[in-house]
Amino acid sequence: MIRVKTAAELEKMKKACAVSAGALAAAGQVIRPGVTTAEVDAAVESYILSQGGVPNFKGYNGFPGSACVSLNDTVIHGIPSKGEVLREGDIVSVDCGAIVDGFHGDNAYTFPCGAIAPEAEKLLRVTRESLFRGIAAAVPGGRVGDIGHAVQSCVEEYGYGVVKDFVGHGVGFDLHEAPEVPNFGHPGRGARLTPGMTLAIEPMINSGDWRVHILADGWTVKTRDGGLSAHFEHTIVITSDGPQILTEWQVDPWKS
Ligand code: MG
Ligand code: MG
Secondary structure, three states, X not given: OOOOOOHHHHHHHHHHHHHHHHHHHHHHHHOOOOXXXXXXXXXXXXXXXXXXXXXXXXXXXXXXXXXXXXXXXXXXXXXXXXXXXXXXXXEEEEEEOEEEOOEEOOEEEEEEOOOOOHHHHHHHHHHHHHHHHHHHOOOOOOEHHHHHHHHHHHHHOOOOEEOXXXXXXXXXXXXXXXXXXXXXXOOOOOOEOOOOOEEEEOOEEEOOOOOEEEOOOOOOEEEOOOOOEEEOEEEEEEEOOEEEEOOOOOOOOOOO
């Protein structure tokens, strides 16, 4: 069941989303060569706690970190580690969120670590753009399939692969609620979009083949072909005037 939010609930959710966005910015501030993914996670966690929030990823189905930190060919769900050191040229996907006053935010961004290769930069720009195409399709009266179609048509013209095994989702009362929001689909199909719906839209885009595999740790999702993968996510609310982003990023190096 899709649970729309009241104005009062949205006010609380906006706080959770602002803290989630701040946590992503805190991650961005520490990303540089020589830093470990555990240090990125610590920056996220300490920011969320400093704002009176609770990291919603920590302990979720047993996940050990407050953020997923996913390098290069890791698509999502990278486990932060003291033994994993960022290197110049890495792309670093950070996915995190906060619970504030009982409501959840969720957002993600793929950061460059130092100077990155032109093909990596292109993947990040296009994936970011596909998120905004998807958000633009999240209008009252539309359908969930409109969002996925907008994302998919944006990236596939570059030959990129849309990850099919993981999708966006409703968010707010819980980290994951109905509906599922795939990054692929057909216009006019799927659940009807209505004001008060809050969605996490999150393209996960591979530079090559769309297929992925999960490591033996049960979490880490990697591209099957070893190519790069990028991940950008916003929590939005659908209003009668159209989509409104609740997790406005404070840093956005791929903004052009
Ligand atoms: Mg997320
Ligand atoms: Mg999400």
